[in-house]
Amino acid sequence: MSxxxxxxxxxxxxxxxxxxxxxxxxxxxxxxLTVLMALYHxxxxxxxTLAFRASCRSAVCGSCGMHINGKNMLACETQLAPLGNEVxxxxxxxxxxxxxxxxxxxxxxxxxxxxxxxxxxxxAPPPSGKERLQSVEDRKKIDEFIxxxxxxxxxxxxxxxxxxxxxxxPAALAKMYRFVADxxxxxxxxxxxxxxxxxxxxxxxxxxxxxxxxxKKIPITFGIQEIKKRVLWGKLAGRM
Amino acid sequence: MMxxxxxxxxxxxxxxxxxxxxxxxxxxxxxxxxxYPVRSHSGAAQGGVNAALANMPExxxxxxxxxAYDTVKGADFLADQDCSEILTTDAPTRIYELEHWGVPFSxxxxxxxxxxxxxxxxxxxxxxxxxxxxxxxxxTLNEQxxxxxxxxxNEWAALSLASDGAQNHGLVALNLQTGAIDAFAADAIIxxxxxxxxxxxxxxxxxxxxxxxxxxxxxxxxxFKDMEFVQFHxxxxxxxxxxxxxxARGEGGYIINKDxxxxxxxxxxxxxxxxxxxxxxxSIQTEINEGRGLPDGGGCVYLDLRHLGREKIxxxxxxxxxxxxxFLGLDPIEKPIPIQPGQHFIMGGIDTDKDGATILPGVFAAxxxxxxxxxxxxxxxxxxxxxxxxxxxxxxAAAAKFVQGKSSALKESxxxxxxxxxxxxxxxLLKSSGKERLVTLRDAMQDAMTDKIGIFRDEKPMAEALALLRELRKxxxxxxxxxxxxxxxxxxxxxxxxxxxxxxAEATAAGALARKESRGAHSRxxxxxxxxxxxxxxxxxxxxxxxxxxxxxxxxxxxxxxEERKY
Numbered sequence: 001m002s003x004x005x006x007x008x009x010x011x012x013x014x015x016x017x018x019x020x021x022x023x024x025x026x027x028x029x030x031x032x033l034t035v036l037m038a039l040y041h042x043x044x045x046x047x048x049t050l051a052f053r054a055s056c057r058s059a060v061c062g063s064c065g066m067h068i069n070g071k072n073m074l075a076c077e078t079q080l081a082p083l084g085n086e087v088x089x090x091x092x093x094x095x096x097x098x099x100x101x102x103x104x105x106x107x108x109x110x111x112x113x114x115x116x117x118x119x120x121x122x123x124a125p126p127p128s129g130k131e132r133l134q135s136v137e138d139r140k141k142i143d144e145f146i147x148x149x150x151x152x153x154x155x156x157x158x159x160x161x162x163x164x165x166x167x168x169x170p171a172a173l174a175k176m177y178r179f180v181a182d183x184x185x186x187x188x189x190x191x192x193x194x195x196x197x198x199x200x201x202x203x204x205x206x207x208x209x210x211x212x213x214x215x216k217k218i219p220i221t222f223g224i225q226e227i228k229k230r231v232l233w234g235k236l237a238g239r240m
Numbered sequence: 241m242m243x244x245x246x247x248x249x250x251x252x253x254x255x256x257x258x259x260x261x262x263x264x265x266x267x268x269x270x271x272x273x274x275x276y277p278v279r280s281h282s283g284a285a286q287g288g289v290n291a292a293l294a295n296m297p298e299x300x301x302x303x304x305x306x307x308a309y310d311t312v313k314g315a316d317f318l319a320d321q322d323c324s325e326i327l328t329t330d331a332p333t334r335i336y337e338l339e340h341w342g343v344p345f346s347x348x349x350x351x352x353x354x355x356x357x358x359x360x361x362x363x364x365x366x367x368x369x370x371x372x373x374x375x376x377x378x379x380t381l382n383e384q385x386x387x388x389x390x391x392x393x394n395e396w397a398a399l400s401l402a403s404d405g406a407q408n409h410g411l412v413a414l415n416l417q418t419g420a421i422d423a424f425a426a427d428a429i430i431x432x433x434x435x436x437x438x439x440x441x442x443x444x445x446x447x448x449x450x451x452x453x454x455x456x457x458x459x460x461x462x463x464f465k466d467m468e469f470v471q472f473h474x475x476x477x478x479x480x481x482x483x484x485x486x487x488a489r490g491e492g493g494y495i496i497n498k499d500x501x502x503x504x505x506x507x508x509x510x511x512x513x514x515x516x517x518x519x520x521x522x523s524i525q526t527e528i529n530e531g532r533g534l535p536d537g538g539g540c541v542y543l544d545l546r547h548l549g550r551e552k553i554x555x556x557x558x559x560x561x562x563x564x565x566x567f568l569g570l571d572p573i574e575k576p577i578p579i580q581p582g583q584h585f586i587m588g589g590i591d592t593d594k595d596g597a598t599i600l601p602g603v604f605a606a607x608x609x610x611x612x613x614x615x616x617x618x619x620x621x622x623x624x625x626x627x628x629x630x631x632x633x634x635x636x637a638a639a640a641k642f643v644q645g646k647s648s649a650l651k652e653s654x655x656x657x658x659x660x661x662x663x664x665x666x667x668x669l670l671k672s673s674g675k676e677r678l679v680t681l682r683d684a685m686q687d688a689m690t691d692k693i694g695i696f697r698d699e700k701p702m703a704e705a706l707a708l709l710r711e712l713r714k715x716x717x718x719x720x721x722x723x724x725x726x727x728x729x730x731x732x733x734x735x736x737x738x739x740x741x742x743x744x745a746e747a748t749a750a751g752a753l754a755r756k757e758s759r760g761a762h763s764r765x766x767x768x769x770x771x772x773x774x775x776x777x778x779x780x781x782x783x784x785x786x787x788x789x790x791x792x793x794x795x796x797x798x799x800x801x802x803e804e805r806k807y
Contacts, residue, residue, distance in 0.1 A: 013725070013727060015727065032479050032480075032567070034567075040447075043730060043731070044678070044679050045679070048721070048722040048723040048730075048731035049722075049723040049725060049729075049731070050730070051727075051728040051729075051730060052730075053275075053279075054447055054448075055275055055279050055280075055281065055446040055447050055448040056279075056281060056283070056284050056446040056447075057446065057447055057480065057482070058284060058446075058480070058482040058483075058563060058567070059562070059563070059566060060283050060284050060372075060375055060559075061275070061278075061279040061280070061281070061283055061284070061446065062278065062279060063275065063276075063279045077566040077567070079566075098417055098727075098728060099727055099728040100728075102728055105276065105394075109276075112386075113386055117383050117386055118341070118342065118380075118383035118384060118386060118387040119340075119341060119342030119380075119383070121340065125336070125340045129333070129336055130293075130336055130352075131335075131336055131339040131340075131345070131352060131353050132339060132340070133350070133351030133352065134347055134351050135347065135351050136347050136348075136349060136351075139344065139345075139346065139347045142344055146344045146369075146372075146376055146379075147372070147375075148379075149278070149283075149375070150276075150278050150379075179342075182342070182344070184342065185342075
């Protein structure tokens with residue numbers, strides 16, 4: 001016997017609607033049906049005005065971060081069946097809504113750019129032109145943090161980032177830590193100056209929302225505290 | 241009207257590499273991307289990128305020439321050998337450069353870039369970063385684009401080129417976030433929009449890998465090359481057709497049928513699971529067709545990793561393990577993975593020379609959407625990320641040189657006219673009372689491509705598919721959209737995309753039906769062998785309103801005469 005689920009979807013075009021409305025769509029549950037494929041079903045067969053972001057449908061592109069039943073997650077890798085008979089689908093919280101489930105990511109990308117998100121190498125590469133050597137152990141130190149797909153699930157779950165629009169936030173700081181922890185990077189001092197600013201790491205109150213809602217299970221809170229530690233020791237030693 | 245010297249369309253590996261090249265050369269460059277660049281499908285590439293670095297004990301005497309030979313043989317001798325040699329000669333420089341920019345490659349015990357075996361390669365030559373190589377390279381190139389202050393137009397869909405017939409002057413695009421249509425004047429355009437997997441039903445490609453911009457180039461008079469050569473990846477998971485990297489077999493994974501037999505011994509006794517993709521996919525499909533697939537498996541066999549052990553899977557293949565858990569509800573440490581071949585890559589694409597230049601001055605193309613040709617009739621695994629960085633760099637450098645040496649002025653009036661025409665086309669589509677709809681036409685196209693222009697091909701079904709696709713193109717003229725709003729209108733976007741997808745699909749079917757031989761990924765039941773006397777030539781497809789007009793071009797041979805492919 002076929003089972004149906006109600007998708008309760010946040011709808012709003014801020015140009016036209018003063019407030020959001022929630023629209024219900026009945027959908028038949030099929031084996032393996034993900035939240036994303038359910039949204040495509042609605043878009044293509046029920047309501048062609050629905051807006052959402054998606055691309056890879058395999059949890060690697062980071063497009064489809066959404067607030068589903070009160071938690072941030074990737075719609076594409078989330079099975080619909082275990083979510084209950086009524087599933088609430090809302091945009092990522094606390095970013096301006098562009099339309100429906102698509103949010104304005106400008107603020108998110110601005111913070112990413114602020115942490116100098118690229119390898120800073122002061123020394124020239126080996127004269128042979130070949131690769132810099134990195135030990136297996138050193139490479140392992142960045143294992144988790146390089147997995148970030150910039151989906152913004154962490155940033156928009158951070159209760160500090162909600163009220164403090166200036167705070168760099170967990171995604172940008174996780175990116176910073178990816179370089180701080182990379183044995184090849186020589187931008188340490190410069191990066192720690194950015195981290196030490198008023199909008200930096202000390203705004204983190206270790207609430208762990210970011211770590212809990214990261215679809216890639218990156219220990220973001222740990223990374224932020226590692227940066228804090230380095231800033232703290234730098235200050236205590238008079239280096240900063 | 242926005243103005244840039246170089247405008248790169250597409251923010252994946254090839255596009256970002258091209259843009260970074262132009263920016264480093266001091267040329268005003270912008271990227272126009274349908275997605276945010278880090279969302280591009282390059283990021284889903286898993287297994288690695290080939291270069292003859294000779295970093296592993298087993299590959300001490302590997303060379304770019306040997307890499308070129310493997311590429312040409314894998315290509316079933318349809319690649320232009322001078323281009324394949326450029327690809328493999330540039331490879332080490334491009335890979336070291338990626339390392340210098342921060343790509344977190346996995347490492348050998350002595351700290352060098354680690355390399356793994358891949359299909360059709362004589363040595364372990366595939367540089368990897370666990371099984372997320374594409375993701376890490378994509379993010380690193382995005383970081384370089386930020387560093388070099390490349391301007392990015394996020395979530396814009398390119399719609400049409402602004403050509404006066406002799407030269408291109410820019411393009412017209414749709415801003416998805418506002419719904420506005422605007423024009424870009426640019427001395428050079430580099431199209432780097434990736435593959436067209438979504439013309440098929442079963443594909444490993446992203447939802448946004450529609451390839452619709454192929455149609456944009458085609459309609460501006462730039463031919464397609466070798467569109468009939470479509471790669472089916474042997475191992476995509478049942479249901480979603482998400483990719484299981486070739487690296488899984490490179491690390492020692494088996495493919496087994498319902499009788500628990502490693503059947504590749506009957507098809508490629510020496511290379512086994514690491515034969516090139518065309519051969520492995522045909523072998524799997526044969527097993528399924530002859531009743532040795534899994535019972536009730538919906539047409540699949542197993543990829544078995546269990547003997548690799550927990551530690552190796554967690555270290556080398558963590559990404560595909562996560563995919564299996566999320567999408568199949570199984571852990572490959574404990575259970576074999578049900579897989580089937582799925583569309584993965586187009587060897588063909590926009591016809592370019594070895595620097596990415598097309599026949600239309602001012603338009604370049606690079607990456608999967610382009611056809612140089614370095615992959616010929618079948619691409620080797622690990623050569624697509626390589627093509628992106630090599631041809632991205634080369635096309636960027638060539639575009640920069642083109643704009644710096646250009647004597648004639650940019651004609652903004654041509655761009656303004658293109659804007660006017662395209663705007664009115666989109667207005668007409670929004671107002672159309674046409675009865676046809678996206679889903680019906682798209683599903684018919686995808687079914688025909690998967691069922692009739694698939695792994696095994698035959699005259700009659702291909703002719704049926706071609707006739708159907710021509711019919712669909714006619715019906716498309718009577719298409720309408722239901723969502724009438726401008727802003728973030730996915731119905732409108734997807735309907736526009738379908739037009740370009742139908743162009744690509746029709747040219748693929750036309751080329752396949754015409755080519756009366758079997759070569760690489762083009763495998764015909766009615767012409768089972770390769771016919772070098774008549775068919776060692778590239779197909780060129782030219783746009784006409786009634787369908788592709790085909791002609792042919794010779795293949796460049798430098799060192800290697802065609803031989804039988806045995807693995």
